[in-house]
Amino acid sequence: MDRSRRVRLLPLLAALLAAAAGAAEPAAADAPDRPKTTQELLDASLPTDWRRPDPGNTLYMELEGGRVVIELAPDFAPAHVANIRTLARQGFWDGLTIYRSQDNFVVQFGDLVDEGGTPRPLGDAKPALPAEFSRPAEGLAFHALPDRDGWAPQTGFAAGFPAARDPAAGQAWMAHCYGTLGAGRDAAPDSSTGAELYVVTGQSPRQLDRNITQVGRVLHGMELLSVVPRGTGPLGFHEDAAKRVPIRAVRLASEVPEAERTDLQVLRTDTPLFDAVVESRRNRRDGWYVQPAGHIDLCNITVPVRIAD
Amino acid sequence: MDRSRRVRLLPLLAALLAAAAGAAEPAAADAPDRPKTTQELLDASLPTDWRRPDPGNTLYMELEGGRVVIELAPDFAPAHVANIRTLARQGFWDGLTIYRSQDNFVVQFGDLVDEGGTPRPLGDAKPALPAEFSRPAEGLAFHALPDRDGWAPQTGFAAGFPAARDPAAGQAWMAHCYGTLGAGRDAAPDSSTGAELYVVTGQSPRQLDRNITQVGRVLHGMELLSVVPRGTGPLGFHEDAAKRVPIRAVRLASEVPEAERTDLQVLRTDTPLFDAVVESRRNRRDGWYVQPAGHIDLCNITVPVRIAD
Numbered sequence: 001m002d003r004s005r006r007v008r009l010l011p012l013l014a015a016l017l018a019a020a021a022g023a024a025e026p027a028a029a030d031a032p033d034r035p036k037t038t039q040e041l042l043d044a045s046l047p048t049d050w051r052r053p054d055p056g057n058t059l060y061m062e063l064e065g066g067r068v069v070i071e072l073a074p075d076f077a078p079a080h081v082a083n084i085r086t087l088a089r090q091g092f093w094d095g096l097t098i099y100r101s102q103d104n105f106v107v108q109f110g111d112l113v114d115e116g117g118t119p120r121p122l123g124d125a126k127p128a129l130p131a132e133f134s135r136p137a138e139g140l141a142f143h144a145l146p147d148r149d150g151w152a153p154q155t156g157f158a159a160g161f162p163a164a165r166d167p168a169a170g171q172a173w174m175a176h177c178y179g180t181l182g183a184g185r186d187a188a189p190d191s192s193t194g195a196e197l198y199v200v201t202g203q204s205p206r207q208l209d210r211n212i213t214q215v216g217r218v219l220h221g222m223e224l225l226s227v228v229p230r231g232t233g234p235l236g237f238h239e240d241a242a243k244r245v246p247i248r249a250v251r252l253a254s255e256v257p258e259a260e261r262t263d264l265q266v267l268r269t270d271t272p273l274f275d276a277v278v279e280s281r282r283n284r285r286d287g288w289y290v291q292p293a294g295h296i297d298l299c300n301i302t303v304p305v306r307i308a309d
Numbered sequence: 310m311d312r313s314r315r316v317r318l319l320p321l322l323a324a325l326l327a328a329a330a331g332a333a334e335p336a337a338a339d340a341p342d343r344p345k346t347t348q349e350l351l352d353a354s355l356p357t358d359w360r361r362p363d364p365g366n367t368l369y370m371e372l373e374g375g376r377v378v379i380e381l382a383p384d385f386a387p388a389h390v391a392n393i394r395t396l397a398r399q400g401f402w403d404g405l406t407i408y409r410s411q412d413n414f415v416v417q418f419g420d421l422v423d424e425g426g427t428p429r430p431l432g433d434a435k436p437a438l439p440a441e442f443s444r445p446a447e448g449l450a451f452h453a454l455p456d457r458d459g460w461a462p463q464t465g466f467a468a469g470f471p472a473a474r475d476p477a478a479g480q481a482w483m484a485h486c487y488g489t490l491g492a493g494r495d496a497a498p499d500s501s502t503g504a505e506l507y508v509v510t511g512q513s514p515r516q517l518d519r520n521i522t523q524v525g526r527v528l529h530g531m532e533l534l535s536v537v538p539r540g541t542g543p544l545g546f547h548e549d550a551a552k553r554v555p556i557r558a559v560r561l562a563s564e565v566p567e568a569e570r571t572d573l574q575v576l577r578t579d580t581p582l583f584d585a586v587v588e589s590r591r592n593r594r595d596g597w598y599v600q601p602a603g604h605i606d607l608c609n610i611t612v613p614v615r616i617a618d
Binding site: 022038103104131146147148149150151187189202203204205206207209210212222223226227228229230281287288289291293295296297299300301302 | 355390413442456457458459460465482484486487496498499511513514515516518519520531532534535536537538539590597598599600604605608609
């Protein structure tokens with residue numbers, strides 16, 4: 001009994017391990033020429049299969065629990081990214097809070113102006129920006145997935161971000177997947193400044209695609225945002241200021257001394273290796289799965305990220 | 310500035326509100342005959358549009374932070390649900406822990422046997438059960454969605470649960486969406502007992518469909534599970550026992566005095582009202598959206614749940 005209970009638990013790990021994006025899968029010992037598992041593929045990767053995000057397009061959000069690393073997406077939202085860079089240089093978010101956490105949806109941070117409060121000035125940042133919901137598909141290298149998607153004619157990866165494309169309309173846009181960073185806006189499409197930001201912490205809200213400007217994606221430290229206790233006010237707002245999560249600082253990595261940077265490497269999404277990694281998730285070949293899905297949704301693909309030695 | 314900043318924030322709420330499943334959407338004042346919003350539809354619902362889950366198929370998981378209410382799915386996993394009922398009656402999970410929390414995937418609870426530990430006996434529960442990954446489609450009322458899905462030929466709702474169906478194979482199964490309760494298993498498909506359970510807290514891991522037995526879904530209190538700090542061990546296991554979340558008790562609602570029950574009502578999923586609610590999520594018609602999606606994925610549909618007055 002004791003032993004069997006242990007055994008039952010262990011392969012359960014393997015099972016969930018096999019299901020965990022980017023995680024190692026148990027090898028089927030009796031299949032020497034089987035397709036490689038995700039971990040085997042990553043173990044065999046070359047340095048050229050990985051990229052280092054540009055420190056000038058990388059944000060460090062410093063929380064009490066640690067650092068959240070965010071890659072900005074100038075290829076999709078150049079005006080917003082420029083404003084966010086300016087706001088970060090000014091320390092706009094320093095001392096502000098994550099004031100909202102709505103279960104299975106988003107956390108939101110920025111300058112929540114309580115009644116009678118005075119908003120923090122935007123300084124050199126622009127008070128108004130054009131909407132950047134989508135961009136011309138032309139000029140954007142798009143690595144398409146063969147898998148069907150209900151939300152868009154095509155999905156895939158562009159500039160390392162999960163993205164979608166409409167060849168007929170000639171437009172491309174980022175897709176709202178877990179970890180997406182977006183810029184809150186008013187009823188007017190062009191009313192976002194990048195000062196109020198949200199991060200997706202729940203089931204991919206793809207209905208927001210092409211309705212709001214996405215500015216980047218969390219590469220590291222999502223577990224610091226995803227566990228923020230849900231607010232008890234409407235929409236998950238923390239009406240009790242004491243429940244809001246303080247933001248120590250948000251900085252551009254390029255403005256942080258090199259010795260204090262997090263040296264992340266992100267798997268390139270335009271390589272044969274990446275295609276093989278996606279296939280290893282589309283059809284799990286380890287011993288545990290009895291029914292490989294034969295399909296994967298864009299937002300079920302986690303792009304592997306590692307910290308350089 | 311002050312005012313504009315306030316204004317910018319408010320519709321942002323409306324915007325995210327519109328995107329929040331089941332949440333009220335702002336009315337477009339100048340469109341008297343526009344399609345109704347989700348909230349307007351729910352406000353106009355009749356008592357017959359709602360159902361009360363069977364207390365004999367409802368679990369209360371009591372945590373320090375409050376109660377998680379789970380509906381069991383005997384239509385999909387009768388043998389596992391029977392075992393789970395037996396285990397709950399025996400207080401099997403009382404004093405055990407949520408010992409695993411893996412970001413964007415699952416929390417897992419049950420009897421984690423540490424080295425040298427003695428597992429808790431299953432008592433009257435069966436030590437072995439048949440795999441219940443899917444069931445014959447025949448005899449199961451299936452309310453299909455028109456929306457395309459990449460994982461299954463058909464998706465929809467059955468017995469109130471998000472489900473999928475393969476008419477050619479004549480099989481139906483529950484779909485792994487946020488809040489799904491599943492039974493961990495060993496490498497052998499028939500090795501789960503229902504003693505070790507997991508709840509999906511991340512992006513719908515549909516690749517698990519038809520590979521593991523799903524036994525129910527969390528109806529209320531997900532925010533107590535979704536914020537469990539992520540484990541720092543492999544697969545999100547909490548190697549430090551002090552970090553595991555104690556389970557005070559897991560009881561069948563039918564064994565809890567009526568005065569202590571949570572009187573939940575769940576929107577029926579086989580009604581014209583439900584179709585209208587789904588359509589109100591498929592195509593957001595409030596003033597904020599500039600591009601209604603015209604589509605919704607099964608796991609983006611949150612079945613409204615309310616506590617009876």
